[in-house]
Amino acid sequence: MGRRRSAVAAAVALLVAAPLAVSGAAAQDLRLPVLVPLTGFVALEGTSQRNGALLAAGQIRDVTLKPEVLDTAATPEAAVTAWERAMGGTLPSAAVGPILGTQMLALLPLAQERGVPLLTISGTARLGELGNPWFFRFFPSDATVKVAHARYVVEKLGAKRPAVIYQSTAYGQSGREQLARTFTDLKAPPVLEESIAPTVNDLSPAILRAKNANADVIVLHLHAASTVLAVRQARQLLPDVPIVAGSAMHQPATAALLEPAELKGVCAETAASPISATSGPMKAFLDAYRAAYKSEPDAFAAAQFDAVGMLGKVIADLRKAGQPVTPKAVRDRLASESYVGVVTTYKSDGKGNMAHEAEIVCYDGTSRVPRLAQRYTMQLRQGQPR
CATH class of the missing domain: 3.40.50.2300 (Response regulator)
Incomplete structure (x- = not known):
């Protein structure tokens, strides 16, 4: 348990500390489409998801992620439209997928077609049963x-x-x-x-x-x-x-x-209650979120924070190993590695389900x-x- 606390503290230190300046290849911006519902009946959830993703992207060291937020509203059609916009230009190494299950069901075939990992916090159980290797869920199903x-x-x-x-x-x-x-x-x-x-x-x-x-x-x-x-x-x-x-x-x-x-x-x-935290890594996340957004975070924000945090670590590890940061390389590492976040330790069960508490x-x-x-x-x- 002590080792896990130390690992969590180290992970949070990387994410909630002020970002360091980097140069050369490490400073190259990487697109990160953030497709979330900001209007409609899941706007509260989608806003939390967006905030968690942006907080992590802005605080990761050694990797410069450039978030591009697109509103998926509350329909599959709106999600598909946002996806098509996000896929224009340079292909991203990964994308944040919406929390709404119907939208994820519409996007997963498109993600497989383009070969882009989708990092989501949607709880719909069926998503993990589709056998889509580009699907990664950071909230328990x-x-x-x-x-x-x-x-x-x-x-x-x-x-x-x-x-x-x-x-x-x-x-x-x-x-x-x-x-x-x-x-x-x-x-x-x-x-x-x-x-x-x-x-x-x-x-x-x-x-x-x-x-x-x-x-x-x-x-x-x-x-x-x-x-x-x-x-x-x-x-x-x-x-x-x-x-x-x-x-x-x-x-x-x-x-x-x-x-x-x-x-x-x-x-x-x-998955967690950040607002209940009184100490440790979750409290550090709570304080960082309050400072950034002047509001209280929830488990959706924390889980998406961890998802983007793991993405940043995967990209950094690829660069350190001298390997190209391609969507497939990112996918393979997401599927095989574990990551200690503020909510839990994430590890794929072979179906893209990363959280198990x-x-x-x-x-x-x-x-x-x-x-x-x-x-x-x-x-x-x-x-x-x-």
Whole structure:
């Protein structure tokens, strides 16, 4: 454990310290398209993703990355348009792909066609099952976080009658599938599964159906805006029923839209909670983010920060070895090497899934800063959480 802390501290020192001046080949700018949704129903998540990528790109030593931010909005078509713009001119050695699963599904075939690695934090489980060698996910997939999500509900809360309310998007459907499977395995099948479109602005009918089904816990797998509505209305209609939400709930920007009292009894799955950090590398990242953006970071920002950090290290290592920095060379190193980031240690499972830990954080009703309640780790080989 001591060695890992030292390695993390060294990695953060490289990324959050002031960048050093470099010269010659090392100073050559490398394009880094950052394709993220900055408008639409996932704008909060996309903004965090962009900020994490830019923070890392601006603080990496020995490699000069030149980010080019393109808004993918909220549709696959907009993502494809952004991709085509990004692929004009010199081919980049890698690109940041959007957090939205439907957009990543549209971009992955294009990335394979052009031979460009896509670094993303999209949780949609299906992305890792497509066999695309250019895909690298730096946020735990639904196959990891939803197992942790369901296990916490059953094993720690003792709930037996979960009501699952999920988004109608690819992200929501992926999470619902993993939750249903795990709850069934844990002998606690959902008493309700309710699909919610991102445009729905009243979730009280779904909450009332959960009440009529005698649910003993509300399980949310929604984007940020829908999560706020669900928590607020659940607290009005089912004030004593615990809520365990998806990763959108851990975002400071989401919690800021709710009163601390509304958050009492609310938990969330996530990869990390930077705002909860009090020391160490994550606190260094938290301070750097606050200084750069005058706002609070979330796990999406931290994971994308780590993704670009690993990219910078890969490029630096290639140069030190006297090898050309090509997309294929970058891909091969991303697929084979490990990287100690501020969130976790990243290592591909052979499918491009780089992150294998999940956390459950909970609010106490007096603050918008959650505390760590439980951590789960997915074994790379066995594929089972411990």
